[in-house]
Amino acid sequence: MKLKERLRLFIRHNRVILLFRLMLDAFYEACSQSKHLGASNMMRDEVKFAADLCIRTHAIEKGMSIGSVRMGFGQPKVLALIDDLLLYVSRFPSVSIDESMAVIANYIDFNRANGCPVEVVEARYEVLKKAYTLKEEMAAGIAICSKADTIEATKAPFDVFSQSRCSIRDFDTETIVDINDIISAVDIARKAPSACNRQSAFAHIYQGERARELFDFQGGTNGFGHDMQYAVLVTADMRRYFINERHQMYVDGGLFAMQLLLSLHYKGLATIPLTTAYKTRQTQRLKKNFDIPPHEVPVMIIGIGAYKESYKVAVSHRNSVDTYYQVHR
Numbered sequence: 001m002k003l004k005e006r007l008r009l010f011i012r013h014n015r016v017i018l019l020f021r022l023m024l025d026a027f028y029e030a031c032s033q034s035k036h037l038g039a040s041n042m043m044r045d046e047v048k049f050a051a052d053l054c055i056r057t058h059a060i061e062k063g064m065s066i067g068s069v070r071m072g073f074g075q076p077k078v079l080a081l082i083d084d085l086l087l088y089v090s091r092f093p094s095v096s097i098d099e100s101m102a103v104i105a106n107y108i109d110f111n112r113a114n115g116c117p118v119e120v121v122e123a124r125y126e127v128l129k130k131a132y133t134l135k136e137e138m139a140a141g142i143a144i145c146s147k148a149d150t151i152e153a154t155k156a157p158f159d160v161f162s163q164s165r166c167s168i169r170d171f172d173t174e175t176i177v178d179i180n181d182i183i184s185a186v187d188i189a190r191k192a193p194s195a196c197n198r199q200s201a202f203a204h205i206y207q208g209e210r211a212r213e214l215f216d217f218q219g220g221t222n223g224f225g226h227d228m229q230y231a232v233l234v235t236a237d238m239r240r241y242f243i244n245e246r247h248q249m250y251v252d253g254g255l256f257a258m259q260l261l262l263s264l265h266y267k268g269l270a271t272i273p274l275t276t277a278y279k280t281r282q283t284q285r286l287k288k289n290f291d292i293p294p295h296e297v298p299v300m301i302i303g304i305g306a307y308k309e310s311y312k313v314a315v316s317h318r319n320s321v322d323t324y325y326q327v328h329r
């Protein structure tokens with residue numbers, strides 16, 4: 001082999017050189033992210049501020065969709081949200097906060113209907129109503145679904161089928177989920193595309209107590225984590241990627257996770273996607289505590305349980321289609 005070729009291969013495959021190339025790439029990425037991530041100068045940027053309000057609005061909405069919700073939950077958070085909504089509309093007068101308005105109104109009605117009036121929130125909400133004129137009425141808060149309708153929709157054409165999947169936080173704890181249905185869903189999800197057909201995604205399936213430990217570690221299932229029976233931690237194998245592909249594993253793993261979510265829905269199981277977006281130390285702990293090999297990256301957790309005959313879901317309003325695309329000519 002010629003010296004030039006040997007040098008080229010050395011540069012390409014040497015770990016120390018790779019480390020420096022990755023650090024440089026990570027540095028450029030950090031520069032861009034320090035400017036554009038929502039965390040930087042959030043309150044001065046309309047979109048970033050809106051993202052923060054959206055997350056906090058959704059936290060209230062999903063709180064109401066938990067099977068064993070504690071009435072009157074989250075009042076300090078709702079009050080803080082209202083204050084920041086007031087600030088937001090005063091700073092950016094043309095924005096819409098219709099969804100947040102609808103969720104707060106729903107929160108007030110929900111608590112009142114369940115014998116827990118939240119007068120302080122109501123009074124503060126009245127102030128917000130005076131400061132902001134609704135642009136559009138929208139459904140928000142919780143919706144009641146029936147298992148029979150959902151199961152029927154899982155056999156419907158794709159548009160109906162895919163619209164019938166929701167994140168579930170209200171589970172039946174009596175009906176046992178059959179692990180073979182999960183394995184069968186993994187089988188279906190293998191059809192997910194991956195870059196150069198690398199098929200790097202992997203499903204770690206945790207059952208019973210191990211699943212509950214994972215939900216406790218994950219931290220986003222308070223009030224319903226222990227009502228689920230299985231946790232699937234989707235990972236992707238870093239060893240199948242090369243330089244310039246630092247994020248490709250998350251794309252491939254994410255596509256697999258979505259396909260798995262739909263496959264589980266097809267099998268009639270109640271599911272919820274759960275984040276594994278942690279700081280590095282926490283990710284290391286996750287991998288250590290849950291037997292994930294060092295070369296795998298966690299992509300997403302899917303919580304799995306059984307549907308109640310009648311169950312609550314968070315409405316999770318979607319923005320209009322024109323906000324989702326642009327045709328470039």
Ligand SMILES: Cc1cc2nc3c(=O)[nH]c(=O)nc-3n(C[C@H](O)[C@H](O)[C@H](O)COP(=O)(O)O)c2cc1C
Binds near residue numbers: 165219313314
């Ligand atoms: C990557 C990801 C992470 C999520 N993490 C959580 C979580 O930690 N806790 C939770 O209750 N919901 C979580 N969700 C569910 C979202 O809140 C939900 O998908 C969104 O509101 C849309 O609602 P839908 O799934 O019912 O259509 C997550 C969803 C995704 C895609």
